[in-house]
Amino acid sequence: MLDPDALIAIDIHTHAEEPCGTHADDGYDDFQAGMAAYFKSPFPHPPTVPETAAYYRERKIGAVIFPVDAERETGFRRYNNEEMAELAAEHSDVLIPFASIDPAKGKVGAREARRLVEHFGVRGFKFHPTMQGFYPNDRSAYVLYEAIQECGVPALFHTGQTAVGAGMRGGNSMRLKYSNPIYLDDVAADFPDMQIVMAHPSFPWQVEALAVATHKPNVWIDLSGWSPKYFPPILVRYANSLLKDRVLFGSDWPAITPDRWLADFEKLDMKEEVKPLILKENARRLLKI
Structure with a gap:
């Protein structure tokens, strides 16, 4: 089982690109090739869940890992959340499973969410409004929320x-x-007991994201998807002060490796007392571990 005291950090944002041992659709291959070119990926193929676990175990870093259910909007075959959770359970010393459900599934998706938490140990859910093609405050998503x-x-x-x-x-x-963070203000107001993580520096809407997070105490920000050397100064300022208890380390593995992210993070002008909060302690509170 996961021993958070033995970890140096918890990465709140990693992708299971090939979680179920199935070859993806041809369109997904093209999509992955585009991503690899954009990020200059060092990987010859998307890493499997066991490969991801081995990488994180070697570095003593925990990892929240998830697929993305965007089958309806993209045509890319949906991964099986149950199988994803079972694979993560085999590596529970480092992996923390999140699931992904297209909110268009309505009540069927809501039943799946409850089943995944109760019977498969899923610890949270990932949404990608741009890939899933929906506004987060669309009322049709509320049954899942x-x-x-x-x-x-x-x-x-x-x-x-x-x-x-x-x-x-x-x-x-x-x-x-679809990914303007201002739409999450409605969600945070309507679901005040649901903890909401806004992933990534929210370019070009960084100020909107900070406004939502400072106004709604159930909203957090993860710092994945960007090298810290490109973080806008206002984000660093808020992470160092008003939001120091609700900012989270995330890499966006495999697009960005934690090795690269952590090396660049060390060069940021962050207060020494804030660094452990971002790297691990905030995630422990969010995930209740």
């Missing part, structure tokens, strides 16, 4: 511009508008 709130686990939302589809023809038909 209700289930997540009842289960007492967090919901993590992609925010801001995304490398997903970047440079591909038409941005791979993905629309950035």
